[in-house]
Amino acid sequence: MTYYSLNHNAPDVSFEEAVVRGLAPDKGLYFPKKIERLSDSFFQNIENLDNVSIAFEVIAPFVGNEIPKNDLKKILKDVLNFDFPLVEIDKNITALELFHGPTMAFKDVGARFMARCLGYFNNKNNNKDNITVLVATSGDTGGAVAHGFLGVKGVDVIILYPSGKVSNIQEKQLTTLGQNITALEVNGVFDDCQAMVKTAFLDQNLKTARTLTSANSINVARWLPQMFYYFFAYKALKHKGKNLVFSVPSGNYGNICAGMMAQKLGLPIHHFVTGTNANSIIPDYLKTGNYKTKTSVSTISNAMDVGDPSNFIRIEELHDHNFDRLKQNLSGYSFNDAETVKAINYLKIHHNYVADPHGAIGYLALKTYLNQNLKVHGVFLETAHPIKFLPVMPKDIVDNMTIPSQIKSILNKEKKSIKISTYQELTDFLIN
Numbered sequence: 558m559t560y561y562s563l564n565h566n567a568p569d570v571s572f573e574e575a576v577v578r579g580l581a582p583d584k585g586l587y588f589p590k591k592i593e594r595l596s597d598s599f600f601q602n603i604e605n606l607d608n609v610s611i612a613f614e615v616i617a618p619f620v621g622n623e624i625p626k627n628d629l630k631k632i633l634k635d636v637l638n639f640d641f642p643l644v645e646i647d648k649n650i651t652a653l654e655l656f657h658g659p660t661m662a663f664k665d666v667g668a669r670f671m672a673r674c675l676g677y678f679n680n681k682n683n684n685k686d687n688i689t690v691l692v693a694t695s696g697d698t699g700g701a702v703a704h705g706f707l708g709v710k711g712v713d714v715i716i717l718y719p720s721g722k723v724s725n726i727q728e729k730q731l732t733t734l735g736q737n738i739t740a741l742e743v744n745g746v747f748d749d750c751q752a753m754v755k756t757a758f759l760d761q762n763l764k765t766a767r768t769l770t771s772a773n774s775i776n777v778a779r780w781l782p783q784m785f786y787y788f789f790a791y792k793a794l795k796h797k798g799k800n801l802v803f804s805v806p807s808g809n810y811g812n813i814c815a816g817m818m819a820q821k822l823g824l825p826i827h828h829f830v831t832g833t834n835a836n837s838i839i840p841d842y843l844k845t846g847n848y849k850t851k852t853s854v855s856t857i858s859n860a861m862d863v864g865d866p867s868n869f870i871r872i873e874e875l876h877d878h879n880f881d882r883l884k885q886n887l888s889g890y891s892f893n894d895a896e897t898v899k900a901i902n903y904l905k906i907h908h909n910y911v912a913d914p915h916g917a918i919g920y921l922a923l924k925t926y927l928n929q930n931l932k933v934h935g936v937f938l939e940t941a942h943p944i945k946f947l948p949v950m951p952k953d954i955v956d957n958m959t960i961p962s963q964i965k966s967i968l969n970k971e972k973k974s975i976k977i978s979t980y981q982e983l984t985d986f987l988i989n
């Protein structure tokens with residue numbers, strides 16, 4: 558598969574080059590040149606396929622012949638070794654739980670896939686120089702990438718996170734592993750971290766010192782595997798015979814954008830809903846037609862505290878840069894922290910379901926959409942385990958929660974991070 562830069566000022570590249578570069582030299586995000594619908598027989602037969610076979614059909618065209626079939630299948634088997642349960646909330650609403658992987662957030666799928674692809678390419682090329690994976694996180698990407706890349710030969714991972722703005726458990730997940738993983742604690746917000754990472758890719762001094770790539774959803778190997786679970790949900794809900802609407806709590810918009818790519822492959826998704834916190838860049842855009850990024854503000858759904866979503870440009874591309882077309886496919890609503898807590902309590906009391914603040918926003922957005930659209934079935938993505946957000950969860954819910962083994966094992970580990978405030982400090986660290 559060939560990928561082009563969405564800034565249209567850089568050469569086309571192969572899948573391998575797109576993965577190794579992360580971002581195009583003109584600072585554009587890579588996008589696949591050809592998107593082909595999957596066959597009708599695939600969708601007719603999907604209930605007879607297991608998750609690995611579904612994922613293989615979905616991702617193989619994007620990888621092309623750059624990873625042999627059997628190796629790609631092995632990678633997928635390894636990546637998808639946990640469950641993606643659907644939980645019925647009521648007759649019209651289902652939660653798609655994406656937190657059963659090692660770091661208990663949906664990022665595990667993309668991070669594990671990318672780590673294995675990079676490991677494969679490193680091995681194949683017998684690379685002598687290490688690749689440096691730079692990643693910015695508002696909470697969950699960092700932990701998933703740290704875990705996914707831990708011990709991967711030839712790869713150094715450097716995670717930038719906003720100091721004091723991730724939960725205690727998220728911080729433990731990204732600062733305690735050691736080995737090839739280093740955490741940089743940035744005096745700023747997530748957007749500062751993301752801007753530093755993007756600047757680093759264009760920095761010639763850095764480029765001579767290190768081979769850099771990104772493990773944020775700007776990297777196609779992080780972004781595209783996020784399509785898989787939309788197909789898994791379709792497989793499980795197909796028998797209902799209803800139009801499906803997916804509600805996705807969004808920040809950097811990689812997850813919902815992967816769903817839109819799945820739709821392009823022919824997955825029958827009737828409509829998308831995005832739920833955000835006070836960082837309501839895209840719901841505001843859908844209302845006004847005026848796209849305005851903003852400095853992010855802190856909320857209790859911290860992983861969505863993003864004021865300049867990277868994947869907006871891919872969403873535009875998928876809708877031919879046509880505002881009306883986008884509005885037909887996407888509705889957006891934002892909610893404040895009080896509304897989020899109210900929804901967490903409502904779900905517990907009325908449906909005996911414990912949602913995390915991000916999932917609760919997905920639920921609220923879906924409910925708002927369904928109020929005017931009765932004949933569809935709604936799925937909201939429960940993107941992280943509520944245990945990751947203990948201090949902001951209602952106390953009576955917390956009192957009845959048990960700590961999963963994945964989390965228990967890191968609680969007593971020592972945090973190790975390096976504090977930085979400026980881009981210069983980042984480059985000094987990377988060069989020295």
Ligand SMILES: Cc1ncc(COP(=O)(O)O)c(C=O)c1O
Pocket residue numbers: 662663696697698774806807808809810811812813860861915916940941
């Ligand atoms: C728990 C959780 N929910 C939602 C999001 C938003 O996802 P995206 O950035 O793909 O929009 C994130 C972070 O990315 C997250 O960690």
Ligand SMILES: N[C@@H](CCOP(=O)(O)O)C(=O)O
Pocket residue numbers: 693694695696697698699772773774775808809811812860861867
């Ligand atoms: N919410 C994310 C922000 C980065 O998103 P990504 O999908 O582009 O890596 C996080 O948890 O770090």
